[in-house]
Amino acid sequence: MSDATINTTSQTGEAGFGDYFALLKPRVMTLVVFTAMVGLLAAPAPVHPMIGFAAILFIAIGGGASGALNMWWDADIDRVMKRTKGRPIPAGKVQESEALGLGLTLSVMSVVMLVLATNLVAGAMLAFTIFFYVVIYSMWLKRSTPQNIVIGGAAGAFPPVIGWLAATGSMSVEPWLMFALVFMWTPPHFWALALFMRSDYDDAGLPMLTVTHGRPATRRHIFVYTALLAALALGTAFTTIGGPVYLAVSVVLNVMFLLGAWRIWGRDEAAAELDNYAVERRFFRLSLFYLALHFAAILMEAVLKPYGLGGWA
Amino acid sequence: MSLKVTHELHQRRFGRNVGLALVLTGFIAVVFGLTVAKVTSGDFEPPRATQETE
Numbered sequence: 001m002s003d004a005t006i007n008t009t010s011q012t013g014e015a016g017f018g019d020y021f022a023l024l025k026p027r028v029m030t031l032v033v034f035t036a037m038v039g040l041l042a043a044p045a046p047v048h049p050m051i052g053f054a055a056i057l058f059i060a061i062g063g064g065a066s067g068a069l070n071m072w073w074d075a076d077i078d079r080v081m082k083r084t085k086g087r088p089i090p091a092g093k094v095q096e097s098e099a100l101g102l103g104l105t106l107s108v109m110s111v112v113m114l115v116l117a118t119n120l121v122a123g124a125m126l127a128f129t130i131f132f133y134v135v136i137y138s139m140w141l142k143r144s145t146p147q148n149i150v151i152g153g154a155a156g157a158f159p160p161v162i163g164w165l166a167a168t169g170s171m172s173v174e175p176w177l178m179f180a181l182v183f184m185w186t187p188p189h190f191w192a193l194a195l196f197m198r199s200d201y202d203d204a205g206l207p208m209l210t211v212t213h214g215r216p217a218t219r220r221h222i223f224v225y226t227a228l229l230a231a232l233a234l235g236t237a238f239t240t241i242g243g244p245v246y247l248a249v250s251v252v253l254n255v256m257f258l259l260g261a262w263r264i265w266g267r268d269e270a271a272a273e274l275d276n277y278a279v280e281r282r283f284f285r286l287s288l289f290y291l292a293l294h295f296a297a298i299l300m301e302a303v304l305k306p307y308g309l310g311g312w313a
Numbered sequence: 314m315s316l317k318v319t320h321e322l323h324q325r326r327f328g329r330n331v332g333l334a335l336v337l338t339g340f341i342a343v344v345f346g347l348t349v350a351k352v353t354s355g356d357f358e359p360p361r362a363t364q365e366t367e
Contacts, residue, residue, distance in 0.1 A: 014322060014325060014326070015325075015329070016325045016328050016329055017328050017329045017331070017332030017333070018328075018332075020329075020332075021332075048350045048354050050346045050347060050349070050350035051347065051350050051351075051354075053343075053346075054343055054346070054347050057343065116347070117347055
């Protein structure tokens with residue numbers, strides 16, 4: 001009997017390559033890669049394609065490393081939540097110590113390589129991002145404050161700043177506008193998710209806004225943050241990274257996003273349950289396009305600039 | 314009874330080894346590419362060259 005048990009454990013316990021890759025949160029990495037790339041290409045400094053490619057790669061690996069460290073730290077709550085049960089550690093495919101080892105190794109490697117490929121400032125910002133996501137967000141805020149998503153959203157907002165720094169080596173206002181876009185977008189995005197992933201956060205004992213302040217307050221918060229985000233996104237159109245293309249895209253997206261947030265605010269749980277949170281799900285899906293298209297528009301303005309078409313000039 | 318040579322576990326290990334080999338090869342290629350890019354873009358110009366122009 002015990003032999004059979006040992007045999008079963010060894011069969012399910014040995015991870016494949018894909019399981020280690022899943023530790024890096026590939027879906028989050030796509031956002032990191034895209035926003036970092038836009039930050040790098042929108043910067044007013046030409047970058048050698050190989051150096052640009054390497055910079056994006058190491059920023060992505062740094063983001064992935066922080067994902068692995070987050071999975072190591074959050075393994076206990078990941079086991080409870082439906083959404084995260086299938087992750088490599090709760091599924092029993094990867095040991096917690098392996099995730100920690102992989103996360104630390106890739107963190108150091110990505111920072112050192114980014115410094116060597118680009119400059120010290122970009123490397124330092126990547127190191128700070130990993131620290132912020134793992135220590136400030138995962139270890140400290142996530143389990144202690146309902147504003148966890150608001151402040152934690154900053155971690156996901158740093159990549160365009162790192163991309164910009166990798167290209168220029170110096171700080172300016174524009175990358176922080178891109179930072180602010182992601183930062184302000186994160187709360188409505190995650191609160192919509194928290195509304196329709198109903199019992200997940202309650203079961204895990206996480207102080208999400210839906211748990212601590214209730215669902216009507218969350219709906220109100222989504223609308224307020226969406227209104228602030230709309231003002232910021234539209235205001236960005238009139239800066240050096242914006243332009244007519246960005247403005248057109250932003251107007252359409254913000255009207256749709258505000259409408260979605262308004263509908264979420266205007267209904268209660270009974271109405272939401274009737275259609276299985278269709279409005280909240282639609283808003284969540286729209287939020288993915290919202291951010292991607294805003295950054296695509298910034299990229300478009302940057303690409304058109306050398307031809308005298310991008311921006312307002 | 315014959316012993317099955319390629320167990321599912323072996324396949325998984327093989328996949329992991331191939332994956333790691335590809336990652337390491339890719340890393341070498343990136344470092345090599347970076348080196349070429351840095352050298353050809355003049356990042357490592359010896360200081361003597363500037364003295365000569367003066």
